Structure formats: structure tokens, C-alpha cells
Amino acid sequence: xxxxxxxxxxxxxxAAGAEPREPYPGRISLPWKAVHLVCGKEISPRxxxxxxxxxxxxxxxxxAAGVARRAKLEATAVAEMRAAEWEPxxxxxxxxxxxxxxxxxxGTERETTLNSVRDKVSRGVLYGCET
Ligand SMILES: [Zn+2]
Ligand SMILES: [Zn+2]
Numbered sequence: 001x002x003x004x005x006x007x008x009x010x011x012x013x014x015a016a017g018a019e020p021r022e023p024y025p026g027r028i029s030l031p032w033k034a035v036h037l038v039c040g041k042e043i044s045p046r047x048x049x050x051x052x053x054x055x056x057x058x059x060x061x062x063x064a065a066g067v068a069r070r071a072k073l074e075a076t077a078v079a080e081m082r083a084a085e086w087e088p089x090x091x092x093x094x095x096x097x098x099x100x101x102x103x104x105x106x107g108t109e110r111e112t113t114l115n116s117v118r119d120k121v122s123r124g125v126l127y128g129c130e131t
Pocket of ligand 1: 036038039040041057058059060061
């Protein structure tokens with residue numbers, strides 16, 4: 001394990017966006033109490049884990065994962081709507097949320113929910129303006 005000087009370690013941590021809360025623990029493999037400046041939360045990163053593209057902060061990394069997960073859910077939901085001939089016109093509000101969409105066969109725009117569309121699709125009925 002490479003040993004680095006405390007000043008170098010602190011400079012590395014600061015460059016990554018965190019402010020040390022305790023003296024350098026002496027090894028890059030040890031957790032080091034710090035505050036992530038972006039979110040202000042306390043973190044215990046290991047310098048050995050620091051690399052570009054990797055999140056220094058567990059809180060921010062969880063938030064980023066949540067955003068990615070929601071984006072994936074939204075993509076799936078939009079695909080389901082399109083398969084049922086509805087074109088979503090607003091951001092995905094969740095399965096039960098009212099969702100403004102255009103019914104492609106007639107061009108009518110109105111609010112529906114993914115649940116209603118799914119329910120019809122599961123029964124083999126195309127969900128349209130008449131219902
Ligand atoms: Zn953070
Ligand atoms: Zn229609």
C-alpha cells in the first residue's frame with residue numbers, strides 16, 4: 001500500500017470536493033471523516049476509492065442512482081403508453097398519477113393514468129377516449 005503525506009492527502013480530498021473533519025488517518029485505505037461540500041453531509045470516504053467518475057459521497061451517489069432509476073421507470077412507462085397508442089405530453093407522474101397524454105388515433109389530449117392504460121391492456125382492450 002502506497003503511503004502519502006498528510007498534506008498531499010488533504011489536497012486530494014479537497015480537490016475531490018470534501019473538507020476533512022479529522023486529521024488524515026494515515027492510510028489511503030482507511031475511512032476519513034469529511035464533509036461533502038456539495039451537499040454538506042458527513043461522509044467517510046477512502047482515498048483509495050477516489051477515482052474520476054466515481055462518487056465520493058454516498059448521499060450524492062444514492063441520489064444519482066435514484067435519478068437513474070426514475071429515468072428508467074419513465075422510459076418503460078412511456079413505452080407502455082405508446083404501445084397503447086397514447087403519447088405522453090408531460091413528465092411521468094408515477095403509475096397512479098394523472099398523466100397528460102395525446103390519444104394518437106383521434107388526437108385528443110387528456111389526462112389519464114398509466115394504471116388505467118395498463119388495466120385495459122391486460123384485458124386485451126385498447127384504452128381510448130370513449131372510456
Ligand atoms: Zn454529497
Ligand atoms: Zn381517442
